[in-house]
Amino acid sequence: MTYVMLSKMLLALSFISLFYVGSAQQSNGNSTVSALFAFGDSILDTGNNNLLLTLTKVNFFPYGRDLVGGRATGRFGNGRVFSDMIAEGLGLKSLLPAYRDPSLSNDDLPTGVCFASGGSGLDAITARIQGVIWVSDQVTDFQNYITRLNGVVGNQEQANTIISNAVYLISAANNDIAITYFTTMSRRLQYTVSGYTDLLVTWTRDLIKSLYDMGARKFAVMGTLPLGCLPGARTMLGSLICEVFSNQAADMFNKKLSAEVENLGATFPGAKFMYIDMYTPLLGLINNPQASGFIDVAHGCCCTPTSIIPCVDASQYVFWDIAHPTEKSYRTITPPIIEDIKAKLA
Structure with missing residues (x-):
């Protein structure tokens, strides 16, 4: 091989290298969702309650039996939850780790973590009666996370970029309505359903403001599930029909929240907002289960008075236990939600 030929080959290789480097940089530049942060309740919680002195935790079998390794996390x-699905759909990771997990790796910090706590809500009473992490305390955890992130990336500007380009996923009123309002007397003596749902919307705005003031700019705010159709609510009526009053309250809150989220852009300049409807797609599975391959919509696969022994195949059930959808239910309703997040927040 002559010197001229070798020079030409090296020159060609250098152009190829520049092409691939440039393409990689362009691809990364187009990825405008840096991380996912989840706040709220058990729909998003990936293990923050494990070390709390509370009965509201599920780090035991059969929970997690359909996760890789079959481990209760x-x-x-029974498997991955909604926050995991969103993280994967945004190309970040398949499992969103819990911030309070002692084994949380620094490598996981830049692409997001979960702060949500099962049993929690917007109302301080909701978290207090169950001994879990109130959303206000989750914001404190997020503040501590930012300090830790600065140390990991070693550059405050880079940390700020991660914070501002992340999606903030919020699910926070399910327990306030289903537990605090309808199963305890304190709030019912103070507020009508309309008054309480107004208050929940105000508290949602306060939560968003706290995160916005810390650099958050992309918010995906979830409505509640059809609470009267959860197995725990249906049991009171013999599992035959959905409980009407909880569904009416959930629907009322969701309509108010959706309208509020639509107008938040004027209150928080530079931020993007979207409302995620959880009520309608889950109610669709309940009303027409066969279309998606479900058989049972009224009972949980496990951990209920009617299913002390877990079912064999959770994919046939819309609900895993008294209050939570199965992994298949999440998998069924999530794809259009992910596309909506990409279109409105990315």
């Missing part, structure tokens, strides 16, 4: 389901 503190997720309220």
